[in-house]
Amino acid sequence: MKRKAEKQQTAAPVSAFAARKARQQQAQIVTAPKAEPEVQPAAEPPSKRPRRSLEVDQPVETISPEPRGPRTRSSKKQDAPPPAGNVKERQVKAVKKQQEESQTAELEEESEEEESKGNATEDVHEMSENEVASVAGDADGFESPAETPAELQNFPLSKSRINKKDIVYADDSTLCVRIKEKMNLVLVGQYDLWVKRGIVSVMGAKLHPSSQVYRVYAPSTHSLPVIKCVAGVDGEAEVEIKSCSSGLSCLRDLSPLYQRIWNGQNTAADKLTLKGASQDSRRTFSVLYTSADDTLKRHLRPLHLDRKWSASMKALSMRQGKLRVLVCGPKASGKSTFSRYLLNHVLSPAPDTENGFVNTDGVAFLDLDPGQPEFAPMGQVYLAHLRTPFFGPPFAHPSLDNPRDGQIVRAHHIGSTSPKEDPDHYALAVMDLLSQYRSLLSQYPQCPLIVNYPGWIFGQGLEVATWLIQCLGLSDVVYMSEKGPTEVVDPLSFAANKAQVPLTILPSQPTDFVSRSSAQLRSMQIQSYFHNSQPTDLSNPLWQEEPLSRTRPLAVDYAGSKQGILGIMVLGSQISPDMLREVLEGAIVGVTAVESPSAIIGEVSAQDSLEEEEEEEEEEDDDDENDSDPEHVNMNANEQIGSGTTTSFETNGVIRTKEGLPYLFVGSGSCTPLDPKASNCLGLALVRSVNVTSQKIELSTPIPSTRLRDAIERGHQLVLVRGQLDNPNWSISEEYHAARAAERRYQESIAEAKQGGDLQKIDKANPNQTLSMLRERIRRASNVPWMTVVEDNSRRQREAAARREKSLWKLRKKAYPGSESETDW
Structure with missing residues (x-):
């Protein structure tokens, strides 16, 4: 049989090339x-x-x-037992x-x-x-978890499983567990963390046993924080995790972006720790062993650091109070994550470190990224003085209003999410913030500095970065990309060598899956900012669940004897005075405190030129004196402003519109931004309406009244600056989503009552009448400008909506290359 098979194989026609290749x-x-x-x-x-x-x-x-390879004829031969004497096959095996x-x-x-x-x-x-649809390096993309294979959902999160012997005590809101050394736990949701024994690390901070409780926000939009035991008593650390109520989760009723980002139903670990509690018990957090434990089936990943990142943070923290580090790199390379981790690492409240240094002066955080700021809404650059670590994404701390945790020393409103719009104004703002940091050092000499630079690292952005390296007096420069490019790394290396500053190049660590784009994260952060409040008697902030349309606005006079604002500015483009009201209503503006008239750039030079012309006219007409000449009246007024004999901020640049709005137009073609040396941004406000009859502007703003009162008592004037920020589409749809949520909750309560057999409760409620009222509220909320509710998403309806959009006039914000302009509804 063997000879017959060999004859059949050799009988096949084979070319000389194929035979040589086979041999x-x-x-x-x-x-x-x-x-x-x-x-x-x-x-x-x-x-x-x-x-x-x-x-x-x-x-x-x-x-x-x-993986398993394809089974070929040769592989079948190898699987069978080789005949005796076949030396080649035995060698291959x-x-x-x-x-x-x-x-x-x-x-x-x-x-x-x-x-x-x-x-x-x-x-x-x-x-x-493994051919996973990854968006690493492009954080602006959007990917739904449902668009990826189901097997990708299973990802290891926690290294340890909770057993009965690890549970110290547990109830329907609290869980106290022991974690062994070098083991960790991952939770999703929001909770208060109290370290009772041992040392644990969370988001770069090493927490020692103390009476302080830390608030942790762990949504699914970002990588989940890992609670790891660094050192323990008898090899174990003991932590207490408790449910908290901050109101942040209630924003899911106001925006779909906040839906499905917290914990879902109880997991297997939750059911183990909730034994003995009521069946409907549910905490604000859930323990996850793998991503498959998530009841909402989302892409969840733990937040681990690269080994080079950890080594770099440890080396930087050893510089103690002399740390001055600039973190820069391309877009979506992990700059914000590295800065947040380094900040928490330096602010770790260790009673005694290895070198005996205890940080009592806090940390100065200079955030120069107006597109994705950490502790302020978009469109701002600021200097913050922080004292405690922060655990959560930026929309969990959109502002700093608690002096115990930290405060913003000074901020400037750029009016855009990118410095490209006005690099000169951006550079002036950075210079002023640097001078403010030097003033802060006189009070806190051991205060380190962390500078978070935006992804604007090419062209003029590279020039600004090299200028900062040369003039800031840095101790270190960190570049977040090992892939270059060389046209960026070489100038940074040259500037660092010239300033005798070491340059550390770290690998980028992007997120493999993102559930929200950059534009959506900005919308979430600014919506969180407008709903955030800091009560004086509480250590943690709270969020209001009511739509902004149902809150009481702040009415400010824009004309008359009680005028509360100096003027209104529009950055980026020239606006006709007749269009100022239309541009202002429904827009987000920066509330800026003007400390002196010199803040209005160009006004002093205009006054000087006007005075020179008037002096020349006086010399020519010495004998002709006319006290009623209006030019003389204007001259006297200008002299009073220039000499500083009065505190009036009335300038020649103010143009009164037909509604009486003070249009502060200073410049040629567009408004010149305020001088950062004599101005300070207090926060943002949403212009709800302009009442021409009463000459008032209705504003919705989370700025504390104490800050506004303090600015007015110092003699500062307020200016509203309209920039090119994203349109607040979220504010238009808040009432609609709130009405839909109210109807859904009511229907769920009726279903529960029917299931429980409480028919008396249903009869008293009169559900038909209540449902009709709720649906009428939904109808009214859907009938608002700039929003169209599509109930039928069929092809015919989409084509009809497209035809309607072509006939509508839309106002879009100015877009720069690479930006994401959110379209209207």
Whole structure:
């Protein structure tokens, strides 16, 4: 039979080239080296991530199972027992077995190394190899969890599982557990963390046992914080996790962007710790072992740092009070994450560190990114003085109004999410903030400085960055990309060498999956800002769940004897005075305190030129004196302003519109921004309406009344600055979403009453009448300008809506290359 098979094989027509190639392949198989991948494609090493959760009782890794190659004719021969005397096949089998053993040994070594460092960058690389739809490096993209395969949902989160012996005590709102050293827990939701024993690390901060309780916000929009035991008593740390009520989760009734970002139904760990409690008990947080435990089936990832990041943070923190670091890099490279972690690491309230240094002067945080600021709404650059670490994304702390945690020393309204719109004004604002930091050092000499630079690192942005390196007196420069480009790294290296400042280049660590785009995160942050408040008797902020349309506005006189504002400015484009009211209503403006008339750039020079012309006219007409000449009246008024004998801020640049609005137009073609040396932004406000009859502007603003009162008592004047920020579309639809949420809650209560058999409660409620009232509220809320509610999303309706949009006139914000302009409804 063997000879017959050989004759059949040789009978096939084979070219000389194919025969020579076949002989070469057989020779390579026999003498193949150990690391030759072409020997057997099916011997590709399996995914390394299952090794990370060896302590888990059940397998949690289903992302990339071990690949299997196609079965060919040669592979079938190898699977069968080889005949006696076939030396070549035995050699091939021995080589393959040796390769598999060596690959398994290498795999175990690599998995042990990753177990110790928890590198998240490797995870992103592995996912790209498995053809996962990754948006790494493009944080502006949007990807829904439903658009990805189901097997990608299972991702290891916690390294330890909670057993009965690990639970100290638990009830329907509190969970106290023990965490072993080098183990961690991952939770989703919001909670208060109290460290009772041992030392744990959370988002870069090392928390020691104390009486202080820290508020942690862990939404699914960002990587989840990891509670890791660094050191413990008898090898264990003890922490108490308690539910909290901040009102931030109530914003889901006002915007769909806040929906499905907190914890869902109780997980397996929650059910274990809630034994003995009522069946409907539910905390504001949930413990997750893997992403498959999430009842909402979202892409959840833990927030691990690259090993180089951790080493760099440790080295930077050793500089103590002399730390002056600039964090820069391209877009979506992890600059904000690194700055937040470094800030928490430096602010860790350790009673005694290794070098004996205790930070009592806080940390100065200079945020120069107006597009994604950390502690302020978009469109601002600011200098903040912080004293305690912060645990959560930017929309969880949109402002600083509690002096115990930190405060904003000075801020400037740029009026845009990018410095590209007006680089000169941006540079002036940065220079003023640097001078404010030098003044802060006189009071707090051991106050480190962390500078968060935006992704504007090309062209003029690179010039500003190199200028900061040369004049700021930095101790370190951190660049967040190992891929260059060289046209950016070389000038930064040259500037750092010239200033004798070390330059550290770290790998970027982007997020592999994002559920919100940059524009959506900005909308979430500014909506959180307008609903945020800081009660004086509470240490944590609160959020109001009512729409802004139902809150009481702040009425400010814009004309008359009780005029409360000096004027209104429009940045970026020239607006006709007749169009000022239309541009102002429904827009977000910056409330800026003008400290002196010199803040209006160009006004002093205009006054000087006017005085010179009038002096020349006086010299020519010395004998002709006319006290009733209006030019003389204007001259006297200008002299009073220039000499400072009066505190009036009335300037020649104010143009009164037909409604009486004070249009502060100073410049040629467009308004010149205020001088940062003599102005300070107090916050943002939403212009609800302009009442021409009473000459009042109705504003909705979260600025504390104490700050406004303090500015007025100092003799400052207020100016409203209209920039090019994103349109507040979220404020238009708040009432509609709130009405839909009210109807949904009422229907759920009726369904629960029917299920419970409480028919008497249903009869008293008169559900038909209540539902009709709620639906009428929805109808009224949907009939507002600039918003169209589409109930039928069929093709015919979409085509009709497209035809209507073509016939409508829309006002869009000015877009720069690479920006995301949110379209209207």
